[in-house]
Amino acid sequence: MLEADGLVLGKRLAGLSAALRPGEVTAICGPNGAGKSTLLACLAGLLAPDAGRALLDGEPIAALPPRVRARRVGYLPQSPELAWDVTGETLVGLGRLPWQAAPLHRRHASAAEDALAVEEAIAAMDLAGLRHRPVSRLSGGERSRVLVARVLAGRPQWLLADEPLANLDLAHAATLIARLKEQARAGVGVVLVLHDLAAAMNHADRVLVLHQGQLAADGPPPLALTEDTIAGVWGVRARWLGEPLRHALLLSE
Amino acid sequence: MTRLVALLLAALILALPLSLLAGKVWIDPFDPQVRNAAIILTELRLPRAVLALVLGAGLGGAGAAMQGYLRNPLADPGLFGIAPSAALGAVLSLFLGLTAAWALPLFALVGAGGAMALLGIIAGREGNVALFTLAGMMIASLAGALTSLAISLSPTPFAMSEIVTWLMGALADRSWREVWIAAPLTLAGLGFLWAAGRGLDALTLGEAAARSLGLEPNRMQALIILGVGLTVGASVAVAGIIGFVGLMVPHLIRPFTDRRPSSLLLPSALAGALLLLVADCLCRVLPTVGELRLGIALSLVGAPFFLHLLLKLRKGLA
Numbered sequence: 049m050l051e052a053d054g055l056v057l058g059k060r061l062a063g064l065s066a067a068l069r070p071g072e073v074t075a076i077c078g079p080n081g082a083g084k085s086t087l088l089a090c091l092a093g094l095l096a097p098d099a100g101r102a103l104l105d106g107e108p109i110a111a112l113p114p115r116v117r118a119r120r121v122g123y124l125p126q127s128p129e130l131a132w133d134v135t136g137e138t139l140v141g142l143g144r145l146p147w148q149a150a151p152l153h154r155r156h157a158s159a160a161e162d163a164l165a166v167e168e169a170i171a172a173m174d175l176a177g178l179r180h181r182p183v184s185r186l187s188g189g190e191r192s193r194v195l196v197a198r199v200l201a202g203r204p205q206w207l208l209a210d211e212p213l214a215n216l217d218l219a220h221a222a223t224l225i226a227r228l229k230e231q232a233r234a235g236v237g238v239v240l241v242l243h244d245l246a247a248a249m250n251h252a253d254r255v256l257v258l259h260q261g262q263l264a265a266d267g268p269p270p271l272a273l274t275e276d277t278i279a280g281v282w283g284v285r286a287r288w289l290g291e292p293l294r295h296a297l298l299l300s301e
Numbered sequence: 302m303t304r305l306v307a308l309l310l311a312a313l314i315l316a317l318p319l320s321l322l323a324g325k326v327w328i329d330p331f332d333p334q335v336r337n338a339a340i341i342l343t344e345l346r347l348p349r350a351v352l353a354l355v356l357g358a359g360l361g362g363a364g365a366a367m368q369g370y371l372r373n374p375l376a377d378p379g380l381f382g383i384a385p386s387a388a389l390g391a392v393l394s395l396f397l398g399l400t401a402a403w404a405l406p407l408f409a410l411v412g413a414g415g416a417m418a419l420l421g422i423i424a425g426r427e428g429n430v431a432l433f434t435l436a437g438m439m440i441a442s443l444a445g446a447l448t449s450l451a452i453s454l455s456p457t458p459f460a461m462s463e464i465v466t467w468l469m470g471a472l473a474d475r476s477w478r479e480v481w482i483a484a485p486l487t488l489a490g491l492g493f494l495w496a497a498g499r500g501l502d503a504l505t506l507g508e509a510a511a512r513s514l515g516l517e518p519n520r521m522q523a524l525i526i527l528g529v530g531l532t533v534g535a536s537v538a539v540a541g542i543i544g545f546v547g548l549m550v551p552h553l554i555r556p557f558t559d560r561r562p563s564s565l566l567l568p569s570a571l572a573g574a575l576l577l578l579v580a581d582c583l584c585r586v587l588p589t590v591g592e593l594r595l596g597i598a599l600s601l602v603g604a605p606f607f608l609h610l611l612l613k614l615r616k617g618l619a
Contacts, residue, residue, distance in 0.1 A: 094512050118515030129507030131372035132560040142561075145503050146515045198506070202514070 050091055050121075050206055050237060054100035060086040061097065062261035068254075070205060070237035073229055075248035077241075077273070078258035079282050084241045085126060085210050087258065091239065092123040092208050104206075118146035119156065122204030126211045126241075128195050130183055136194045137179040141166050143201030169201035173227055189220030196224065206237040213244060225251050249273050249288070249295045257281055305557050309571035313354070316575060320353075320582045321346045348477045353581045354574040355480065356472075356540055359487035359532030361573020362566055364547025365554075366494040369501035369562025370525050371434060374555075375610070378533045378547040381433075381526075382440030386416035387537035388468060389444040389451070395464045396451045405467075406482050406538040413534025416440050417526050424522060430508070433522065470541035470596025472581050479539040486538075490531030491570060497524040498563030505561065543596050545603025546573050552610065 051067045060083040068074050068091075076084045089095040090102050093109040102109045109117060122143070130139070144162045149155035157165070170179055173193040183191055192212060199207055207228070213221045221244075229251060232238045242248045248255050248269060255272035257265040259281045265272040270292075278286050278297075285300040321342055322328045328338050363378040371380070378384065390412025394404045423436040448468070455461040500521045503511035512518065536543060550573045551565055558564045577595075580602075584593045 089509075092513055094509060114512070114517055115515035118513060121513070123510065123513035125507065125509040125513075128510060129372070131369075131505045131507070132555075132562070134505065134560045138559045138561060139505075142502055142506060142514070145499055148499060 049103070049105055050239070051103040052087065052091060052100070053103055055087065055090050055097045055102065056099040057083075057086055057090065057095065057097045057261075060261055061090070061100075063100065064258070064261065064263055065100075066256055066263060066266060068237055068239060071232055071235050072253040073232045073238045073240065073251060074254045074256065075240050075242045075252035075269075076256045076258060077243075077245060077248050078264070082258040082281075083261040084258050086261075088123075088208050088210050088239065088241050091206075092121055093117050094123065115146045119202065120204055121206045121208060122199035122202050124195055124199050124207075124209040124212060126214070133182045133184045135180050135182055136175055136186065136190075136197075137166065137170065139183055139194055140169050140175070140179075140197045140201050143169065143198040146202055165203055166201050169197040172200055172230070173197040174223070188215050189217060189224075192216055192220065192224060193227075196227070200231065204236070206239065207231060208239045210241045211243060212240060213242065213247060221247065245273055245278070246295055246297050249297075250293050305554070305568050306571065309568055309575060313571065313575055313578070316578055316582075317350060317354070320350050320578050323582050324585045344476070348480050349472050349475055349581065350578060351480050352472055352475050352483060352539065353577040355484050355487050356536040356543065357546060357574035357577030358570040359483075359490060359536055359573070360543065360546040361550040361576070362491050362494050362570035363529045363532040364549075364573070365551040365562065365565040365569035366497060366501065366525060366528055367547065368551050369504065369565065370497070370521070371430060372504060372507075374552060374614075375548070377544075378529050379441065379542075379544060381416070381420060381437035381529060382442075382444055383413050383416045383420075383437075383530050383533045384537050384542055384544075385441045385444035385448065387413035387534045388542050389448050390415075391467065391537065391541070392448050392451045392464050395460060395467060396455055398456070398460060402478065406479075409538035410486075410534055412444070413530055413537065416444070417530035417534075420526055421523070429518075466594075467541050468596075469594040470543040470599075471584075471592075471594045472540055472577075473584075473592055473595075475539065483535040483539045486531045486535035490528045490533075490535065493524045493528035493531065494566060497521060497528060498566055500524070501562035541596055543577070543599060545599045545606070546576060549603055549606050550576060552606075 049067055049069065052064050055061045055064045064087060076087060078084050086095060090097050093102060096110060104120060144165060147157035147162060170176060173196055175193060175197055178186060178190055183194065186194065196212060212224060216224060225247060228238050252269055254267065255269045256263060257272055257277055264281050265277045275287060287298045287300055289296045289298050324346065326341065360378060367376045367378050368374055387409040390408035391405050394408035419440055420436055424433040452461060452464055455464060500516045503514040503516045551569045554568045554572050555565060558568060580598055581595050584595050584598050587593055
């Protein structure tokens with residue numbers, strides 16, 4: 049379980065509590081400035097809240113040594129930077145860093161385990177053909193898959209990603225989300241900040257709707273993303289069209 | 302990667318004996334007619350060559366670490382103000398006319414240590430890279446201004462010329478004493494930089510992702526301050542300011558590695574050692590009136606190299 053327990057942080061989070069379950073895709077939705085990315089960073093243990101705690105299996109995440117936390121919670125920031133033009137494979141390999149020996153520490157995985165985890169991540173994101181290509185020569189969609197593979201290579205119990213579908217065209221977004229759902233079925237807790245409400249409606253097992261740093265709705269997509277909730281939180285009238293897994297949102301005005 | 306290291310090691314093994322033979326007086330190993338050959342070799346050329354290896358390794362490694370830490374291929378160990386501060390310390394000892402052999406290196410090391418402490422205090426607990434860089438640049442400019450002040454106020458023309466000459470950086474007339482000062486400090490510094498290696502790799506992905514991979518920014522910053530401070534401080538303390546090695550070497554080496562900062566550290570140290578050894582040798586051999594100063598020679602090569610780099614970057618952006 050990954051829990052937010054009364055998180056308060058500046059004006060961005062106002063006493064937010066939620067418990068996330070592994071094996072599910074949880075989408076965090078909300079208008080700009082609602083506190084989605086802040087919540088995600090708190091859950092990843094990267095931001096210290098002013099009050100409240102983030103708990104990982106009942107333990108305060110802030111109390112975990114950074115490398116222990118890093119082995120359990122993988123995090124993909126919203127606009128990942130890449131300082132050096134490494135190949136796809138090298139980039140995916142960086143996901144193994146928390147398992148490798150820090151000076152004066154023992155390593156937590158053998159070189160063979162590292163290699164295997166990288167291979168699995170490459171296979172999971174279908175990157176075999178791109179592994180030797182420098183990242184500067186990858187398309188936006190390919191790069192997103194490499195970056196997700198980097199997180200998967202760490203074999204985290206939780207995969208937290210901030211807007212992983214941003215900048216992806218329809219086909220790439222569909223591929224990526226299918227891969228992420230596979231990870232959830234394999235037992236990983238997948239938590240995604242999503243702007244695209246249709247993607248959340250169609251693919252998430254659960255949706256948290258944030259509004260002004262608080263939880264406005266929480267539940268399975270059809271119950272959390274009702275037309276009334278959308279009107280109340282986003283301030284637009286919209287109607288759901290289509291059938292389950294093929295929903296589309298139509299603005300009424 | 303390992304092939305690169307082997308290649309550089311082979312080049313070093315080849316270059317070291319050759320460098321010992323080269324100089325105003327050439328020593329022919331098959332014709333031991335040269336007078337005082339043994340003394341020239343063991344007391345003049347060998348310490349000088351070893352010093353070139355030590356300082357070159359330190360500067361090359363520090364440059365690679367700095368570029369990795371700042372995630373910028375234009376970063377240079379001089380950016381943090383450690384070299385100018387060490388130079389300021391050395392200049393003060395010359396300004397005060399201290400003649401004891403230990404005075405200059407000690408003052409330089411105190412200068413470097415002061416800059417390191419100041420950086421640590423200003424950058425604080427958060428390990429913010431932008432703040433850290435700005436602080437370093439301010440320290441550099443302050444130390445530079447104070448050095449100029451010391452030159453302009455120098456009590457005698459002799460002190461002034463001594464300061465100016467010293468600032469140019471050279472390995473001429475260095476002895477084993479300088480090696481014993483620089484080698485342990487440089488080795489310790491390289492040890493800290495090596496310990497920073499995996500953290501530098503994580504920083505490839507940006508600060509947030511690096512922290513999510515377990516990087517502790519303040520610990521990282523401490524390692525970088527210690528590593529760069531010790532290597533650069535030691536080099537300024539015994540040889541004056543030798544620029545451009547830390548900038549050029551990682552650039553030349555990067556295309557031959559997988560471009561992770563950690564895999565750049567060792568080859569950069571080796572290549573830095575090789576570059577300084579060869580450059581110092583050329584300074585000795587070139588038929589100039591006096592001996593060309595190493596610092597000047599490297600800047601003469603380094604500045605055009607930097608311009609070439611900027612042109613290439615501009616093309617990449619266009």
